[in-house]
Amino acid sequence: MTDVTHNTLPGPTLRHPARFRLGQTLTSIPVLAWLFLIVVLPNLLLIGTSFLQTSSGLISFEPTLKNYARMLNSSGFWMLLGRTMMLSFAGCVLATLIAYPLAFYVGRISRRSKALLTILIVLPLWIGLLMRIFAWRVILGQSGVLNAALVSSGVLDEPSSAFLYSPLSVVIVFAYYSVPFIFISTMGAFEKIPQDLFESSQDSGATSWQTFLHMVWPLTRRNLAIGFSLAFLVTVGDFVTPAMIGGVDGTTVGVLISSQFGTANNWPYGAAVAVTLMLAVTLLLGVILKLAPSKGVVVGGEADQSTLAPAAPAARRLGAIGFAAVILYLYLPLAIVVLFSFNAANLQTFPLQGFSLQWYAEIAQDQSLLAAVKRSLLVAFCVVAVSVTVGTAFALIIFYTKLRGARAYELLFALPIATPGVVLGIEMVLGTAALGIPSGVTRVVIGQMSFAMPVTMLLLLVRLRRLDPSLMEASLDLGANHWQSFTHVLLPLIGGTIVAGAFLSLTLSADDVMVTMFLTGGEPTLPIWVFNQMRFGFTPTVNAVFAILIATILVLITVATIAQKKKRLT
Amino acid sequence: METPPADSVLSLVAISKTYDGARKPALDDVSFAVNPGEFFSILGPSGSGKTTILRTVAGFERPDSGQIVMGGTAVNAVPPFKRDVRTVFQSYALFPHLTVLENVEYPLQMAGEAKADRRRKAHEALELVELASFADRLPHQLSGGQRQRAALARAIVSRPRLLLLDEPLAALDLRLRQQMQHTLVALQKELGIAFMYVTHDQGEALSMSDRVCVLADGKIAQLGTPREIYFAPQNEFVARFVGRSNLVPIEFRSTGADHVGLVGGQQIAGLRAPRGGSARMAIRYEAVQLTPLAPGASPAPGTLRGTVEDVLFLGTSLEVNVQSHGLNLFGTVPASQEATFWVGQDVQVSFDIQNTKVFHD
Numbered sequence: 001m002t003d004v005t006h007n008t009l010p011g012p013t014l015r016h017p018a019r020f021r022l023g024q025t026l027t028s029i030p031v032l033a034w035l036f037l038i039v040v041l042p043n044l045l046l047i048g049t050s051f052l053q054t055s056s057g058l059i060s061f062e063p064t065l066k067n068y069a070r071m072l073n074s075s076g077f078w079m080l081l082g083r084t085m086m087l088s089f090a091g092c093v094l095a096t097l098i099a100y101p102l103a104f105y106v107g108r109i110s111r112r113s114k115a116l117l118t119i120l121i122v123l124p125l126w127i128g129l130l131m132r133i134f135a136w137r138v139i140l141g142q143s144g145v146l147n148a149a150l151v152s153s154g155v156l157d158e159p160s161s162a163f164l165y166s167p168l169s170v171v172i173v174f175a176y177y178s179v180p181f182i183f184i185s186t187m188g189a190f191e192k193i194p195q196d197l198f199e200s201s202q203d204s205g206a207t208s209w210q211t212f213l214h215m216v217w218p219l220t221r222r223n224l225a226i227g228f229s230l231a232f233l234v235t236v237g238d239f240v241t242p243a244m245i246g247g248v249d250g251t252t253v254g255v256l257i258s259s260q261f262g263t264a265n266n267w268p269y270g271a272a273v274a275v276t277l278m279l280a281v282t283l284l285l286g287v288i289l290k291l292a293p294s295k296g297v298v299v300g301g302e303a304d305q306s307t308l309a310p311a312a313p314a315a316r317r318l319g320a321i322g323f324a325a326v327i328l329y330l331y332l333p334l335a336i337v338v339l340f341s342f343n344a345a346n347l348q349t350f351p352l353q354g355f356s357l358q359w360y361a362e363i364a365q366d367q368s369l370l371a372a373v374k375r376s377l378l379v380a381f382c383v384v385a386v387s388v389t390v391g392t393a394f395a396l397i398i399f400y401t402k403l404r405g406a407r408a409y410e411l412l413f414a415l416p417i418a419t420p421g422v423v424l425g426i427e428m429v430l431g432t433a434a435l436g437i438p439s440g441v442t443r444v445v446i447g448q449m450s451f452a453m454p455v456t457m458l459l460l461l462v463r464l465r466r467l468d469p470s471l472m473e474a475s476l477d478l479g480a481n482h483w484q485s486f487t488h489v490l491l492p493l494i495g496g497t498i499v500a501g502a503f504l505s506l507t508l509s510a511d512d513v514m515v516t517m518f519l520t521g522g523e524p525t526l527p528i529w530v531f532n533q534m535r536f537g538f539t540p541t542v543n544a545v546f547a548i549l550i551a552t553i554l555v556l557i558t559v560a561t562i563a564q565k566k567k568r569l570t
Numbered sequence: 571m572e573t574p575p576a577d578s579v580l581s582l583v584a585i586s587k588t589y590d591g592a593r594k595p596a597l598d599d600v601s602f603a604v605n606p607g608e609f610f611s612i613l614g615p616s617g618s619g620k621t622t623i624l625r626t627v628a629g630f631e632r633p634d635s636g637q638i639v640m641g642g643t644a645v646n647a648v649p650p651f652k653r654d655v656r657t658v659f660q661s662y663a664l665f666p667h668l669t670v671l672e673n674v675e676y677p678l679q680m681a682g683e684a685k686a687d688r689r690r691k692a693h694e695a696l697e698l699v700e701l702a703s704f705a706d707r708l709p710h711q712l713s714g715g716q717r718q719r720a721a722l723a724r725a726i727v728s729r730p731r732l733l734l735l736d737e738p739l740a741a742l743d744l745r746l747r748q749q750m751q752h753t754l755v756a757l758q759k760e761l762g763i764a765f766m767y768v769t770h771d772q773g774e775a776l777s778m779s780d781r782v783c784v785l786a787d788g789k790i791a792q793l794g795t796p797r798e799i800y801f802a803p804q805n806e807f808v809a810r811f812v813g814r815s816n817l818v819p820i821e822f823r824s825t826g827a828d829h830v831g832l833v834g835g836q837q838i839a840g841l842r843a844p845r846g847g848s849a850r851m852a853i854r855y856e857a858v859q860l861t862p863l864a865p866g867a868s869p870a871p872g873t874l875r876g877t878v879e880d881v882l883f884l885g886t887s888l889e890v891n892v893q894s895h896g897l898n899l900f901g902t903v904p905a906s907q908e909a910t911f912w913v914g915q916d917v918q919v920s921f922d923i924q925n926t927k928v929f930h931d
């Protein structure tokens with residue numbers, strides 16, 4: 001046959017072009033540099049510092065186990081650690097009891113309004129954490145809404161101080177802001193169960209309860225555990241809620257750590273406490289994740305809306321009532337803050353004293369507030385810019401150069417996200433101090449970058465992995481070079497994810513208190529300014545600031561939702 | 571040693587490729603040439619290396635050794651976007667953010683053509699695949715068959731010399747698949763572009779191709795016209811993979827001047843070989859002849875007795891599984907109104923020796 005030819009023309013037959021290998025090494029340098037400077041170094045410094053000691057407020061570089069010995073021998077510390085874990089755990093369990101059934105209702109029973117209901121539950125995440133804590137203070141305080149209502153209705157003779165400054169109120173607030181985390185996480189799992197699994201379970205003779213126990217629970221427990229862990233990490237790293245709501249009995253390890261890096265000025269002891277807290281949290285979450293293993297992968301994508309089985313009217317009504325109750329729980333505190341921002345009186349008590357815009361007028365005149373707003377905007381701008389550029393670049397590097405051990409890198413990148421806020425805060429203090437970066441805007445930007453950039457990067461990696469790999473090949477095949485393929489195909493396809501990453505980074509940056517608190521020095525951002533106001537006597541201006549924030553976010557979300565709907569329709 | 575034909579669109583010269591971490595080579599010394607305007611198919615089971623050939627020709631993989639020659643020059647180091655080759659991907663790989671028209675315009679846009687020109691050419695290509703009225707749709711608004719045709723239009727719009735098709739019909743249902751086969755053949759003849767068509771479906775390969783290259787484990791098992799492949803398989807692999815064949819063990823016994831073939835100890839009429847020993851006979855289902863045996867009757871000399879084990883009704887034909895001398899033999903017989911074969915029936919089995927191929931050990 002003339003086809004079978006066996007000659008060899010001279011020409012290149014490179015197996016592994018050396019140029020590519022070198023390129024791979026070069027491009028991975030920035031990735032490794034970031035990991036070392038922003039993730040590994042601060043963690044090492046934290047551990048290192050925990051073995052140092054202070055003499056008259058200065059750190060002396062003599063290795064010692066003194067800090068750990070002090071903790072071990074202090075029964076007070078173990079009680080505090082136990083209480084910290086209990087408070088967070090109880091808060092997350094309460095949130096689970098609310099969010100898990102809710103996710104089932106929204107994911108499987110409500111049909112037409114799923115998107116709207118989801119937004120309603122997730123929306124509070126965008127409205128600052130601080131503000132939500134603050135709102136609860138208004139409700140639970142001695143002269144707060146709850147007391148006023150109870151006294152005026154005759155249940156109590158005089159305002160009780162039992163509501164605010166109690167462990168129970170800390171649990172309520174923890175649960176309050178944990179609900180959206182657990183909801184998002186489990187809702188994804190509920191949605192993905194194909195309807196025919198329910199039908200085949202019924203068909204096999206299982207009762208509703210058996211179906212839940214043997215099918216729904218195993219398929220959703222992993223996501224629940226992840227949402228639970230996320231919420232646990234946020235609550236355990238929160239030292240603001242215990243300080244503002246918890247009082248003496250509600251103090252947590254977070255408060256202890258922050259005081260060691262503040263007024264008590266004993267960094268080594270604070271570092272040792274932080275390391276211990278990290279260990280305890282890792283242990284607990286490890287057990288929780290172990291108890292909720294995931295087996296198998298649900299194939300077949302999302303449940304088709306049209307095939308969802310109609311629920312019994314009674315069940316639907318019950319679900320709707322439950323949903324309404326949760327929405328009330330989530331939004332009532334916010335509504336009260338907005339209401340008080342228009343109240344003429346100086347005190348946060350009912351009845352309202354009359355309509356007034358004076359607090360809004362005061363905002364415009366408060367120079368320190370305006371400076372804080374400007375600073376927040378500057379920080380947010382920098383953080384978003386870094387998140388988008390570096391996050392995109394790193395995601396592309398990790399995805400396309402097929403970096404060896406990419407999964408390990410991703411875990412390392414995610415470490416700051418999984419570090420309790422208060423611990424990350426002091427790590428960033430140590431890291432930036434070691435690099436000679438002074439307190440202020442630069443430190444804040446670096447601190448916020450550490451958790452905001454990985455969010456964008458990981459989102460993008462997920463998107464890149466889901467893209468049909470032949471799309472980029474098709475583009476090259478059709479005559480587009482690498483750059484043209486990037487701008488014409490890849491960028492339009494991942495653009496939405498980049499915008500989502502930017503939006504998330506903006507939220508994380510604008511909202512952050514726990515990390516930022518340690519880094520601002522004398523230059524507070526807006527949340528820190530608000531925090532200071534709350535600490536050093538209250539001005540109702542804060543209500544007005546929050547009301548404006550809520551309005552801004554509502555407008556932003558509405559615009560974004562409408563824009564997305566339009567895009568989907570065309 | 572031969573040089574590739576000077577006028578071939580593409581020739582592969584002793585291409586070998588082993589993927590990182592794999593023990594067996596994906597391609598092992600593969601050589602062939604595709605002529606201008608030829609419909610050339612690469613047929614093989616999954617893992618035989620067909621996709622690797624396609625990706626190497628498109629430029630997404632580099633061979634470890636050997637040459638890919640296009641237009642007289644080796645293109646091993648030429649990136650995909652500089653090769654005069656277009657691919658129709660199995661997943662179609664239509665850009666989801668671009669309309670059908672924009673998708674088809676894409677290669678022209680990358681080549682820097684003026685907007686008016688590329689609009690006109692894109693419309694022409696869409697007319698060719700009868701998709702002109704869907705120009706403004708986004709890919710997700712099309713059916714599977716329409717997506718397939720959009721991908722085809724995009725691949726041919728800039729008139730490449732060679733079009734690679736990676737199992738393009740795999741995702742379509744049977745009727746659409748048959749319809750698309752006619753479309754593809756007609757289009758190929760009209761455009762005069764050489765097609766290199768990768769498939770694991772022997773029906774597709776045989777029905778459309780000028781020549782077929784059968785791959786097994788990274789090597790060429792046979793290269794020839796569909797008729798050669800079908801009627802004169804060169805080895806057991808091809809015999810088994812192409813068409814539906816029985817592979818019957820045979821013993822050749824000397825009868826002095828000649829050797830006669832025995833199946834299960836029974837001599838088969840007309841089966842002779844120049845050498846003795848054991849062998850296997852590949853015989854297509856349609857070359858197995860079955861005749862009902864009356865009760866008590868014995869089969870004619872040179873044929874086998876068998877019992878029907880099961881019968882599949884395939885519409886135009888019956889596929890009958892016959893147990894005979896410890897072997898399971900399959901035969902197809904034309905279906906008729908009245909049932910002619912039933913389970914447990916005694917039948918006489920004979921072979922159309924003209925249509926068999928014997929492979930000695």
